[in-house]
Amino acid sequence: MCDRILLFSSNPGRVIGEIKVEIPQPRNRQDPTFRALVEQIYVRMTQKNDDSQPRDGLFPGSGIGMALPVVSTNALAGLIEAINAEPNNGRADLPELASGLLYETDDLFPIAEVLQLLRFAELVGGDIKLLPAGRRYALADVDERKKIFAQQLLSYVPLAAHIRRVLDDRPSHKSQARRFHDELEDFMSESYASRTLKAVTQWARYAEVFAYHETTDLFSLDDPT
Structure with missing residues (x-):
C-alpha cells in the first residue's frame, strides 16, 4: 500500500x-x-553491506549479550527440509519460499537468520542456501540431528556455550537460570533478556546440551532430555 x-x-x-x-x-x-x-x-x-562485518551481526549485541528471537526448533527443521527438498535442492528464492510455506516476511526472516547464525544456511542475493551442516542435518535421523544441532549451537551461540561451561565446571553440574538472566540484563532490557534466555533454553533442551527444570528454575546436566 x-x-x-x-x-x-x-x-x-x-x-x-x-x-x-x-x-x-x-x-x-x-x-x-x-x-x-x-x-x-x-x-x-x-545483501552484505560491509564484508568486514562478522556474520554474527544479524542480531543486536555480541557475545553472550547477543539478543536472540524465540524461534522453535520445529520451525528451523522445517525450513531446512523445505530448502533441501525438490525443487530447491539446497537453495531457494526467499519470496517463492515464503509464498509456498505461507509465511509473511516477518515470520520467515527470524527463522532464516537463526539458520544463518547457526551456520546451517546463508542468506545471499534474496536467496537462502544450505551450508554443509544444513545439508547433513536435512539427511540425518533424529538422534544425529540433535548431535549436529548441539555442535552448531555450542560453536556459534556464545550464551549457550557459556551456560554449558558453567555447568561443566561446577561439581553439582547445576545453576540457577536467574543467574544468567541477570547477566543478560547487563547488555539488554529485561524483556529482551527473558526472550534471549528462553530461545537458548529451547534450543539447548532439544539438542540435549543441558536441561532446564521449570519448577526450580534450574539448569543442569543431570537429565539433558
Whole structure:
C-alpha cells in the first residue's frame, strides 16, 4: 500500500536504504512488476553491506549479550527440509519460499537468520542456501540431528556455550537460570533478556546440551532430555 519503503540494519539500527514504490494503485500481487519489487526488497534485505562485518551481526549485541528471537526448533527443521527438498535442492528464492510455506516476511526472516547464525544456511542475493551442516542435518535421523544441532549451537551461540561451561565446571553440574538472566540484563532490557534466555533454553533442551527444570528454575546436566 505504501509509496516508500525504508530498509533498516539490525545492528546497529539505522536506515541503510530506500525503495520508492512507483506501481500505480490498485496493486495486484501477481503482477510481474509487483513480484519484481518484492524480489528487489528481499535482495536488499539479504545483501552484505560491509564484508568486514562478522556474520554474527544479524542480531543486536555480541557475545553472550547477543539478543536472540524465540524461534522453535520445529520451525528451523522445517525450513531446512523445505530448502533441501525438490525443487530447491539446497537453495531457494526467499519470496517463492515464503509464498509456498505461507509465511509473511516477518515470520520467515527470524527463522532464516537463526539458520544463518547457526551456520546451517546463508542468506545471499534474496536467496537462502544450505551450508554443509544444513545439508547433513536435512539427511540425518533424529538422534544425529540433535548431535549436529548441539555442535552448531555450542560453536556459534556464545550464551549457550557459556551456560554449558558453567555447568561443566561446577561439581553439582547445576545453576540457577536467574543467574544468567541477570547477566543478560547487563547488555539488554529485561524483556529482551527473558526472550534471549528462553530461545537458548529451547534450543539447548532439544539438542540435549543441558536441561532446564521449570519448577526450580534450574539448569543442569543431570537429565539433558
